Amino acid sequence: MRTPWHSLAGGMPESRLLASVAEFTHHRDIDALDHSLVLSMAELVAVKSVTLCKRGDTLQHPVESLTVCLRNSDGHCVVEAVEPMRDGDPVETMVCAMETLEVITDVTDEGLCRLVVPIIREHAAIGAVMLEAEDTLDSVRTMVEGFARIYANYIALLNESERDKLTGLYNRRSFEQRLQRLLKLQRQRARAARRDEERRTHIEDVAQIYLAILDIDHFKRINDTWGHVYGDEVILMLAQQMRACFRQNDVLFRFGGEEFVMLIASEDEAAAAGALERFREHVANWAFPQVGHVTVSIGYALISENDYPEIVLDRADKALYFAKQNGRNSVQGFEKLTARGELGAPVALGSIDLF
Numbered sequence: 001m002r003t004p005w006h007s008l009a010g011g012m013p014e015s016r017l018l019a020s021v022a023e024f025t026h027h028r029d030i031d032a033l034d035h036s037l038v039l040s041m042a043e044l045v046a047v048k049s050v051t052l053c054k055r056g057d058t059l060q061h062p063v064e065s066l067t068v069c070l071r072n073s074d075g076h077c078v079v080e081a082v083e084p085m086r087d088g089d090p091v092e093t094m095v096c097a098m099e100t101l102e103v104i105t106d107v108t109d110e111g112l113c114r115l116v117v118p119i120i121r122e123h124a125a126i127g128a129v130m131l132e133a134e135d136t137l138d139s140v141r142t143m144v145e146g147f148a149r150i151y152a153n154y155i156a157l158l159n160e161s162e163r164d165k166l167t168g169l170y171n172r173r174s175f176e177q178r179l180q181r182l183l184k185l186q187r188q189r190a191r192a193a194r195r196d197e198e199r200r201t202h203i204e205d206v207a208q209i210y211l212a213i214l215d216i217d218h219f220k221r222i223n224d225t226w227g228h229v230y231g232d233e234v235i236l237m238l239a240q241q242m243r244a245c246f247r248q249n250d251v252l253f254r255f256g257g258e259e260f261v262m263l264i265a266s267e268d269e270a271a272a273a274g275a276l277e278r279f280r281e282h283v284a285n286w287a288f289p290q291v292g293h294v295t296v297s298i299g300y301a302l303i304s305e306n307d308y309p310e311i312v313l314d315r316a317d318k319a320l321y322f323a324k325q326n327g328r329n330s331v332q333g334f335e336k337l338t339a340r341g342e343l344g345a346p347v348a349l350g351s352i353d354l355f
């Protein structure tokens with residue numbers, strides 16, 4: 001174990017600080033980056049703990065995740081991902097720093113000195129980092145603020161590599177990771193709902209996730225008639241409409257060409273189908289510049305945490321294919337089609353190759 005810098009006399013060697021920055025920005029995966037950030041800071045400063053809080057997406061869920069690095073009595077640092085709790089002083093203080101965009105310094109009920117720095121990106125907080133120590137943390141405030149800025153820039157770069165260049169939606173490469181994050185969030189919310197009877201009634205806490213594939217109808221005709229530039233314009237405007245029509249919690253991807261994938265959290269199938277149907281109708285009524293009216297076909301299927309994503313993609317694709325074969329401009333659900341006997345026998349695992 002390295003001796004924390006904060007306990008050393010005479011200041012921090014620059015080489016050590018640079019080594020820490022190089023270490024945590026070496027990661028290409030956001031969870032590994034979070035882990036490395038709290039560990040690097042705990043190794044640099046004589047703290048009891050370092051906590052990284054990531055902002056949630058709604059008022060009911062102000063915190064998406066908490067990564068904590070605790071120093072044991074033997075001086076070793078241990079990192080763990082903690083379930084984000086709604087209540088509790090440390091979480092409230094971090095939420096306060098995220099809301100006010102101000103650094104907070106105070107003393108906890110246990111007499112520990114606390115420093116909370118918001119992590120800011122484009123004038124909004126994407127998270128906060130909190131240090132707790134026996135001694136004052138005033139001398140490391142500038143360094144922690146610097147770490148928060150580097151972290152924010154680095155997260156922006158990682159996020160950019162997950163985006164489709166034309167539409168700004170997530171790209172196919174990021175699908176698996178985004179899906180796992182959404183399923184993890186669902187699990188946390190379900191656990192929180194079970195713990196708190198009152199929250200159990202909240203729609204988002206008991207949501208299921210549906211995977212939908214959307215494909216523009218007769219897109220080749222659009223390209224052939226108006227040219228690729230107008231084709232691209234239709235793709236771009238459709239993506240903008242998707243952003244405007246679906247909830248902020250829903251995750252939208254452009255998988256390539258004129259194919260989009262959506263992860264929709266809804267309380268039941270009727271609600272998911274309703275949201276998709278409203279979007280289909282919205283597109284059908286929308287006049288695209290020059291090109292005029294365009295329609296879309298959508299296939300969807302339920303996805304739960306034990307499902308293989310490729311299998312569910314294939315189910316949604318089968319429902320989409322059914323829509324294409326039956327007049328286009330419609331929304332079809334795999335489970336409903338299967339129950340009605342409209343599709344063939346279920347696909348065995350390993351018999352398909354989507355990637």
Ligand SMILES: Nc1nc2c(ncn2[C@@H]2O[C@H](COP(=O)(O)OP(=O)(O)OP(=O)(O)O)[C@@H](O)[C@H]2O)c(=O)[nH]1
Pocket residue numbers: 215216217218219220221223227228229230231232235256257258324328
């Ligand atoms: N403008 C533009 N066209 C694309 C892009 N990617 C794929 N395409 C075109 O999209 C068309 C897709 O055509 P098809 O797969 O035959 O499907 P479709 O004409 O939409 O017909 P259906 O899906 O059966 O309704 C092809 O002509 C591709 O060249 C892109 O990024 N931009």
